[in-house]
Amino acid sequence: MSTTGSTADPLAVLGDLPGVAESVDSVRKAVDRVYGHRVMRRRSHEITSEAALRGARGSAALSGADWALEEVRRRTDFGAGAGVEALTVGAALRLSAEAGQLLSIWQQSPLRVLARLHLVAGAGADAAGERVGRPRLAGEPVDEPLVELELPGADEVAGRLEGLAALVTAGSSAPALVMAAVVHGELLALRPFGSCNGPVARAAERIILVGSGLDPKSVCPAEVGHAELGRAAYVAALEGYVSGTPEGMAAWITHCGRAVELGARESTAVCEAMQRGAA
Secondary structure, eight states, X not given: OOOOSSOSOTTGGGGGSTTHHHHHHHHHHXXXXXXXXXXXXXXXXXXXXXXXXXXXXXXXHHTTOOOOHHHHHHOOOOSGGGOHHHHHHHHHHHHHHHHGGGHHHHTTOHHHHHHHHHHHHTTTTSTXXXXXXXXXXXXXXXXXXXXXXXXXXXHHHHHHHHHHHHHHHHOOSSOHHHHHHHHHHHHHHHOOSSBOHHHHHHHHHHHHHHHTTSSTTOOOOHHHHHHHHOHHHHHHXXXXXXXXXXXXXXXXXXXXXXXXXXXXXXXXXXHHHHHHTOO
């Protein structure tokens, strides 16, 4: 996404794209339903913990490790010796735990947060540790099996990351969903790290949704929704973002909005199960 132009708030115009305002309104209603549930008044910490687990499972599924929720809950071996899928699930779990610790830093230093997220996610993926926690250099490979779009060069990545950081630190009048979708989409388009770009992008989306106040208790895991909507739909929507057209951008933002709604629905179901004594 280009961050140049005459407007001081380039994200604001995205909120006026067809379907985006309706998506923002629908997300807000879905979030309000969760927060208004009677179980949230008494057991919100449990809902937050369950949402984190389910969000991690969803993010890992999108990266190729589609484990059953109970398997994620049961397992404790996520090291290199347990296999590639275990590494992927472990990375998603660590990111889910780490994201909440970085909320206060994001607005001031988003690049620092992204580096930290990749450091946490990439632990064990790079035996030498030389590529973890920093953007890739020219000629370095990228392991991102889900996204097969053209890979931007290292110089372009550096410039666009700086532009993205400037957008975040400047703030925007655009709805939180728009900011979250743009950061998510830009990171997936750039794939700035040698690995774990998808999980990092989804963790950044979560940080924005929580830090903006839209989902302050982190009980609406968009990762669940992205996984439910499926990898094919995820990639197709991302292609719309990369196209840069108004239609493509709107399709990506509304796709992200639908994912948040589905995450909210998931936590509403958890609340209902707790209320019945089934969880």
